[in-house]
Amino acid sequence: MTSPRALRRIAATTDVHSSFDNALPMLAHLHAIRPETLIVDCGDFFEGSGYYRLGHGLIETAILKGLYDVIAPGNHGWIHHFDPLVRAITVCANAVDAATGEPLFRRLHTARIGGQRVAITAVVGEQAFHSIPVEQRAGHRVTEPAQALREVMVAHHYEVDSWVVLSHAGFNEDLELAAACSFLDVIFAGHCHSDHYGPVQVGETFVLKGRELGVGYALAEPAPERWTVRTARFPDTTGTAALPAQLASVHDRIEDLRDRLALPVGPIAKPYRGQVLDRRLLLGELATRLHIALGAEAVILNETALRSTQLDDVLTFGDLLTIEPFNNQLVHAHVPETLRNSPRALLDLLAKSAGPLVAEPTPLPPQLPTALTTNYLAESYLDGRTHQAGLRLRQALQQILTEGPHR
Structure with a gap:
């Protein structure tokens, strides 16, 4: 029989995004500290690399089941939180059924x-929620985070001494949340992918964030006066001997997929070789080519459709799936009728919802009934697709990244 854990602290990861190229330090350290540590995650554990694309979320589910106690849902991998194994450890104060208002999770x-x-509870920011693909969030909605937290506090304040929130809203939003909910002791932040990790103190509340992509974690420990908090990187390790059988088998599966992801695709073109990928440069070149080659009235692409990564001399299959992990198709889409004569308003709306954009031509035509874009933008923020362009985003990117003067 397993003895009860005598918990002393909380360790929080965030935005791991299936980044398992160097998963051993994270797995080994979380396993080592787990006897005295509640292990939590602030969302987006799934999706973002070839390990997810090839493993279909099974690796992530096994890690969460084997190591984690409590997790917040994120906009990436939203549907996985309805898998019974994952749902059992998911909490969220403000995600509800759109029709009944009943909570979707504990x-x-x-x-x-x-x-x-x-x-320990969690919230999902409104921007994060609305970036979930429409078909995945159908029938769901989120309520205002601060109000939802106050309601939970009123219902349970007599049961607890301290309040900790796992947030998937963004660091700046969490600073505002701390100011609005002074009863909170700690907010573990997520979603923003910024260089701001904290800790920052707002009144009596600490806001902090672990390093994303499985690089680090945030730590909080209760003390007589107030909580002590800090961030740290996972320490390097090379041996798997310390892993239990369940996690060792997961690590073996990661290693098997790593071999497949290492397969070469072709030499990298000179503008992109030997450096961290400039997403805007790549999308700008792609938008120009698509506008000319496919005769589209306009091309609109969002930077968040791509992930940046370090490129060497040869593009691998893994590089390609890391750069474009979401399997987007290029489609011709209807522009909403109210925005067809307002291209500036269209771009403002898309940028607010989906992040920085690349558009071609510049400026856009004054009248724009259709645009070439990704199926994600078409179905989430435009009026759906008219027809497919016959090309996946990944295929178009591969052509640019592996052509040109290689030597």
Whole structure:
């Protein structure tokens, strides 16, 4: 029989995005500290690399089941949180059924940590929620995070001593959340992918974030006066001997996929060789080519459709799936009727929802009934596709990255 864990602290990861090229430090360290540490995640554990594309989320699910106690849902991998194994450890205060208003997940997890009764809940920011593909969030909605947290606090304040939130809203949004909810002790931040990790103190609340992509974590420990908090990187390790059988088998599966992802695609073109990928440069070149080659009235692409990564001399299959992990198709899409004569308003709307854009031509035509874009933008923010362009985004990117003067 497994003895009860005497918990002393909380360790939080965020935005791992299936980044398992060097997963051993994360797996080994979280396993080593787990006897005295509640292990949590702030969302987007799934999706973002070839390991997800080839493994279909099974690796991520096994890691979460084997190591984690409580997790927040993120916009990436939203559907996986309805898998019974993942749903069992998911909490969220503000994700509800659109028709009934009933919570989609447990609103609260409580644990005794360092002698205190600690409430752990989570929120998803509105921008993050609306970036979930439409078909995945159909029938769901989110309520205002601060109000949702106040409601949970009122319902359970007599049961706990401290409040901890796993947020998938962004660091700046979490600073505002801390100001609005002064009863919170710690907010573990996620979603933003910024260089701001904290900790930042807002009143009596600490806001901090672990390094994304499985590089690091945030730590919080209750103390008599207030919580102590810090961030850290996972320490390097090379041996798998410390892993239990379940995690060792997961690591073996990661290694098997790594071999497949290492297969070469072709030499990298000179403008992109030997450097961190400039997403805007690549999308700009792609938009220009698509506008000319396919005769589209306009091409509109969002930078967040791509991920940046270090490129060497040869493009591998893994590089390609890391750069374009979402399997987007290029499609011709209807522009909403109210925006067809307002290209500036169209770009402002898309940028607010989907992040920085690349558009061609510049400026856009004054009247724009259709645009060539990704199926994600077409179905989430435009009026759907008219027809497919017959090309996946990944194929178009591969042509640019592996052509030109290689020597």
